[in-house]
Amino acid sequence: xxxxxxxxxxGNGRIAKECAAILMAHPGCALKCxxxxxxxDNISFDLRKYCEIGGLNYIVSGNINSQEVIEYxxxxxxxxxxxxxxxxxxxxxxxxxxxxxxxxxxxxxxxKYGGLNAxxxxxxxxxxxxxxTWHYVNAGIDEGDIVVQKxxxxxxxxxxxxxxxxxxxxxxSAFKKVVVDVLDGAVTRSPQNRALRTYHxxxxxxxxxxxxxxxxxxxxxxxxxxxxFNPLESSMRHPLVEINKKKFYIDKVKLVKRVQLGDCxxxxxxxxxxEIQANGAILEIIEARDEQKNRTSIKNIIDKFSIKQGMKVGxxxx
Amino acid sequence: xxxxxxxxxISMILELKQISSIDPDQGLIDSGLLDSFDxxxxxxxxxxxxxxxxxxxxxxxxxxxxxxxxxKLVSSLQARQ
Numbered sequence: 001x002x003x004x005x006x007x008x009x010x011g012n013g014r015i016a017k018e019c020a021a022i023l024m025a026h027p028g029c030a031l032k033c034x035x036x037x038x039x040x041d042n043i044s045f046d047l048r049k050y051c052e053i054g055g056l057n058y059i060v061s062g063n064i065n066s067q068e069v070i071e072y073x074x075x076x077x078x079x080x081x082x083x084x085x086x087x088x089x090x091x092x093x094x095x096x097x098x099x100x101x102x103x104x105x106x107x108x109x110x111x112k113y114g115g116l117n118a119x120x121x122x123x124x125x126x127x128x129x130x131x132x133t134w135h136y137v138n139a140g141i142d143e144g145d146i147v148v149q150k151x152x153x154x155x156x157x158x159x160x161x162x163x164x165x166x167x168x169x170x171x172x173s174a175f176k177k178v179v180v181d182v183l184d185g186a187v188t189r190s191p192q193n194r195a196l197r198t199y200h201x202x203x204x205x206x207x208x209x210x211x212x213x214x215x216x217x218x219x220x221x222x223x224x225x226x227x228x229f230n231p232l233e234s235s236m237r238h239p240l241v242e243i244n245k246k247k248f249y250i251d252k253v254k255l256v257k258r259v260q261l262g263d264c265x266x267x268x269x270x271x272x273x274x275e276i277q278a279n280g281a282i283l284e285i286i287e288a289r290d291e292q293k294n295r296t297s298i299k300n301i302i303d304k305f306s307i308k309q310g311m312k313v314g315x316x317x318x
Numbered sequence: 319x320x321x322x323x324x325x326x327x328i329s330m331i332l333e334l335k336q337i338s339s340i341d342p343d344q345g346l347i348d349s350g351l352l353d354s355f356d357x358x359x360x361x362x363x364x365x366x367x368x369x370x371x372x373x374x375x376x377x378x379x380x381x382x383x384x385x386x387x388x389x390k391l392v393s394s395l396q397a398r399q
Binding site for chain 2: 043046229
């Protein structure tokens, strides 16, 4: 380790805060600039609070590629930037500002699951493992050389928010190695295999967010877990169904029995419990939301939508 | 203020943060005591304990910054039921 490296962060949330703390504690670097993008959600206050409490220099910017941000980094002669839970695309001039480049955190196992909502797509696709990647930023999106990657097992009942939180914890853990490698000048850059690349845009939603009871239980369950961000607001869509020409939303289902007693989508029971026939199995809707997307009891759903045994619960045509 | 709700919320925070005491007037977020993960875990614990659903749009720092604000939030949701 030789000269002290001047570091900058662009990001938000808990992972950015924890990584800032790791950098602050390391004698080989100086965290001089923090750019916070706080446009994403209501509770990503962590990095801002950390800066305020620790007296760390920061700015808030809705446009990280702005001249203001570029000059901010240039003024401190930042040599390396970490992009951590940053939801804006780094472009053009900013890419050339730090001499040693920009390293980004991605909550997916690149080259698979590039783009947005990696955790939801992994659950929807039935992956049994997921991963996080620290990688250099280049002119593409999530395409730069990999610095550190961690692959980990995911449980069969995990929800989107739970997987996001797991990725954050894995990302913080892996960041310690990233920092050591960077400061020791021992970074190994592994180019991504473009043939394995998969990518999702922000507008894409698994199955358009519509529950299709002609599918098997496991497909339905994966869709619902992929779109479950409870207790936070969904950043995608809530899983939607229609009955009596009204919409409601499903947060959680469970398998009742592998049997075909009716047509797919037929209400098998609407007493104390709401059971629906899927393809090859009956499932119970355990948690649901009304038309306004407010969480409510299953009893309320049954009463409000006048659901009776034998009725048909269908998908929804946008 | 609903003292039963307050004492239950204080117990949850003590357990969550593995601390032995807390000033009821202390800022939870401003002081750095709770981060966003803690907020999520606290909300889940509150929902389970009080059998309520806290709407996502109410999960904002203005409703969660102090124990008193959490008590108000829980009490108002209980009153709606």
